[in-house]
Amino acid sequence: MAEKRDYYDVLGIKKGASESEIKKAYRQMAKKYHPDNNPDDKSAEEKMKEVNQAYEILSDSEKRSSYDQFGHAAFEQGGAGGGGYYGGGMDFDMGDIFNMFGFGGSGSTARRNGPQRGSDIGVTIQISFEEAIFGTTKEISINITDKCDTCNGTGAKTGTHAETCKRCNGTGQERVVQQSIFGAMTSVRTCSVCGGTGKIIKDPCPTCRGKGRVKKAKKFEVNIPKGIDHGQTIRLSGKGEAGINGGGYGDLMVTVYVQPDRYFVRKGMDIYCDVPITFVQATLGDEITIKTIDGEQKYTVKPGTQPETVATMRGVGVPNLRNNAQRGNQVVTFKVKIPTELTGRQKEILKEFYNPNVVENEKKGFWDKMKEKLED
Numbered sequence: 001m002a003e004k005r006d007y008y009d010v011l012g013i014k015k016g017a018s019e020s021e022i023k024k025a026y027r028q029m030a031k032k033y034h035p036d037n038n039p040d041d042k043s044a045e046e047k048m049k050e051v052n053q054a055y056e057i058l059s060d061s062e063k064r065s066s067y068d069q070f071g072h073a074a075f076e077q078g079g080a081g082g083g084g085y086y087g088g089g090m091d092f093d094m095g096d097i098f099n100m101f102g103f104g105g106s107g108s109t110a111r112r113n114g115p116q117r118g119s120d121i122g123v124t125i126q127i128s129f130e131e132a133i134f135g136t137t138k139e140i141s142i143n144i145t146d147k148c149d150t151c152n153g154t155g156a157k158t159g160t161h162a163e164t165c166k167r168c169n170g171t172g173q174e175r176v177v178q179q180s181i182f183g184a185m186t187s188v189r190t191c192s193v194c195g196g197t198g199k200i201i202k203d204p205c206p207t208c209r210g211k212g213r214v215k216k217a218k219k220f221e222v223n224i225p226k227g228i229d230h231g232q233t234i235r236l237s238g239k240g241e242a243g244i245n246g247g248g249y250g251d252l253m254v255t256v257y258v259q260p261d262r263y264f265v266r267k268g269m270d271i272y273c274d275v276p277i278t279f280v281q282a283t284l285g286d287e288i289t290i291k292t293i294d295g296e297q298k299y300t301v302k303p304g305t306q307p308e309t310v311a312t313m314r315g316v317g318v319p320n321l322r323n324n325a326q327r328g329n330q331v332v333t334f335k336v337k338i339p340t341e342l343t344g345r346q347k348e349i350l351k352e353f354y355n356p357n358v359v360e361n362e363k364k365g366f367w368d369k370m371k372e373k374l375e376d
Contacts (some may be wrong), residue, residue, distance in 0.1 A: 004072050007054035026055040115247035121240045122253045129261035133293050133318055135226040139219055145241040146216040151205035155212035160203040165194035172198040213242050222254050227321040230258040269318045269328025274335050277301055282336045292316045292330055307336040
């Protein structure tokens with residue numbers, strides 16, 4: 001019988017390799033020599049057996065320690081077992097195989113006892129139209145899962161500490177051997193004793209009951225920038241929920257809802273509004289006052305302004321969210337108010353302006369006549 005090769009050489013790693021290095025090397029070797037990738041290749045099948053044997057020993061901390069001390073002799077007389085890929089005694093991590101060929105998922109063998117970032121939290125706030133334009137500061141109050149102050153997040157009672165789980169040796173996972181048609185199949189699952197944390201808390205903190213986190217009411221100040229629009233979100237980094245096992249905090253996501261204004265309508269960086277003017281102002285022109293977000297401004301209505309005429313007041317719109325020096329415009333639509341109640345004299349004057357016998361090509365039109373009449 002051929003002499004067995006050194007297991008570290010089989011996987012192509014050094015003796016002091018870490019668990020992750022061993023696992024990575026195994027995946028590479030298993031993919032290289034897998035029977036599906038090497039049909040009718042007996043040598044690949046034998047190498048696959050050798051790779052499985054090496055990984056079985058080196059991936060187990062106790063077996064690896066024995067192997068480092070005594071070599072292959074530590075597992076003779078049926079100690080560790082051998083066997084092949086299709087025969088009894090074969091031992092491999094199903095999660096590794098499934099992940100390697102795309103059937104598993106990153107969570108099948110991922111350690112759950114490592115640091116985990118806290119969850120993000122989403123909240124909404126309402127602000128006025130003016131507050132969205134000029135910016136403001138709002139205080140919000142939320143209930144959030146935060147680190148327990150009593151135990152500082154350890155989950156253990158003051159003066160005590162969590163102990164390493166003896167079942168999984170702190171890994172948060174345990175191996176389960178099951179017999180199948182392929183032989184002994186080893187799968188990895190969450191430790192049934194510690195629940196995947198890798199630690200056992202014998203004396204839990206009375207405040208958080210061993211969880212290390214509690215619900216708290218917290219207040220935050222949210223700076224609303226100038227020019228923010230309806231539905232946009234502000235991210236407050238590190239203001240979300242506390243992490244697990246020393247993981248960082250999540251983020252607080254504040255979505256802004258802008259209340260509509262009775263006078264203005266926003267479209268991008270421009271502001272739209274309707275401005276009513278009288279029949280006479282539209283005919284003769286006039287200097288009027290128009291409301292803007294910066295206050296009232298004078299505007300000259302040109303003589304003969306037609307209904308629905310649109311005018312642009314530049315630079316009095318919404319500030320650019322990234323550069324407040326840039327602003328949009330205010331777009332004004334003039335709404336000409338037609339009088340509904342006239343005196344007898346006013347009706348006579350209007351009738352004088354309107355003569356149904358006048359052809360359309362007459363030199364002076366209706367508006368010209370009205371202007372002359374009003375100026376008399």
